[in-house]
Amino acid sequence: MRKWQVMVVTLLVTLGGWFGFSVTAHADADYTIATDTTFAPFEFQVKGGQYRGIDIDLLKAIAKKEHFTYQLKALSFNAAVQQLSANQVDGVIAGMNITSAREATFDFSKPYYTSGVVMAVAQKSPIETMANLKGKTVALKTGTAGATYAKSVQAKYGFKIKYFNDSNNMYNDVKVGNSVACFEDYPVMSYGIKNGIPLKIVSKQHDAGDYGFAVKKGKNAKLLRQFNAGLAAIKADGTYDKIINHYLHAKESTLTGETANSRTFVGLFTQNLGTIGNGLWMTLKLTVVAIILATILGLILGVLGVMPGKVGPAISSTIIYIFRGMPLMVLAFFIYIGFPDLIGHGFKIPAFVAGLITLMLNEGAYTGAFVKGGFQAVDKGQMEAARSLGLPYWAAMRKVVMPQGIRIMIPSFINQFIITLKDTSILSVIGIVELTQTGTLIIARNFEGFKIWLMIAMIYLIIITLLTWLSNWVQRRIN
């Protein structure tokens, strides 16, 4: 075998291994249960990438009582709910309010916590009541009880609404003054304020509602029974109260092991080294595998694009048109949530695989476009000389046109590698904890937005610099 053939085989085996691994990892646990990523004190990530919080600890205690195992999947609240209805996960515990609308699609456990919605404003804000909101903008987190409540009183108080996907961005919008207020569950808001969010609560609790654990309607009845039984048991033996007190009457620092003097840039960096390292590793893994897949797809599309006849070029330009035109985020949602929904039968795609397919299609379409251009840039006389010697089309393509075309394309390939690396950050929307999502998670816990984002930005720049050096070196070698 030639060198490149060995490389391709090794690669495919490695890929196969990964996929196999991610599938078996799922099969190990009895259930897959989804939760939110940033909803302290119910769920949030602590040092080392572990999730903690009321929901997490309750679930753990209940599972122990009832002897079942589960794999926890931290997604955005919306993604968690969508996945539950698409049968991608077995249950959701995410500070989820039991509402009649939700009861149409989900079955809920007995309520495990009761909380109301409060309005919070910036510390120096003149706004004191909802009557002051007229004409102003209010920040809401999609799918929360706070959002439902605010919508119900929007007409009455005449404010505008701006939606966010996670709590921190919502708080931050109020903090910097883009919005004047936000609506949030009381325990969440008061926990956050205790931990340094510079907002204040200015209303009493409204619309008190019950939090429940949800399964898809008519499914997983056994899991629901186990949850209810377990909940009763931990309420009876005092575990429940212990958990609630632990979170609602504690400073974040005592939960995460972080101390106030570790809030310097270097301190934060060393504190979160493990988490950031894991995120970085995921980003690199996604980038490398996606680049290889996209390159293969791109080469196929490029070759189809310059084939004689009409069919090849038509297929190539259609695929390029579709996947270059679709925003990466839409494509990611479509593959991860839309596609399994379409197939039904409980079909699941691991997020990592969905992310790879997304990147492969999108980056592959861009690659296909420049590969086609590269082949077209090879002097026509080359193909003619090869054909006049009697070489068939494919042999001429492989031996004469492709090697020259690929040389022309090298700068575009390098450019595409860098774009792919950056595009992996978009996959955080389907719950892949790569470098960017890692940043979101760390900030959800310590609210150090500036320092952490600076850190993440620097890491990206360093990797891109290294990648550029490497590719310049490769380019020099080839020429």
Next chain:
Amino acid sequence: MAVKVQVRDLHKSYGKTEVLKGLDLDVQDNEVLCMIGPSGSGKSTFLRCLTHLETPTKGQIIINGHDLSDPQTNINTVRENIGMVFQHFNLFPHLTVLQNITLAPVQLKKETPEQAEQTARKLLAQVGLADKADVMPTSLSGGQQQRVAIARTLAMHPQIMLFDEPTSALDPEMVGDVLAIMKQLAQDGMTMIVVTHEMGFAKEVADQVVFMADGLIQEQGKPADLFNHPKSPRLQDFLNKVINI
């Protein structure tokens, strides 16, 4: 003598413009045919039709007994018997001189890599470039590149060779080397169709000269007749211009 190339009523149009307007031509075994004519008259197009780099709009071409318009004909097999040398050499810049020559014979399994290399070295010696086997083509002068291109074509052992202005992209002092090799080929009995502006070469080597203009063969005959007693005013005019240069 056997007919190697037979062309009947050959037409070629690009869209609405007709470039070849009905050509008839026979080339015998071992014959050297030189084709002259003003720029744009369709000489290159004619050669490209012979190797099927262009598909004729109408008419018949029979090479070595194979009818090119017959869908049963395997064009790759025909091409193995008919070599083409281009004005701009079209060497493969990513391969060494030796690899340029051995690529086709090895790919088409005509020879083992070892045999092909032997043949290639012999051919390089024949064109006076024995010491250039392992260099890249771009490091060679134009004349050297064209000689490599000839060797590359010869490596397929063609029975017919087509030359499309093989010396017109060369510096004057390089022209002689290339023409000498072509002359040697002619003497060895190769059937050749040569499009050229080298009147001296045509006079000395050609068995037959064809004058083309406006997509038609205007005059045809032995070099002595054609050059010394041109009949049509077009040819007289053309020869005057060429000689005055």
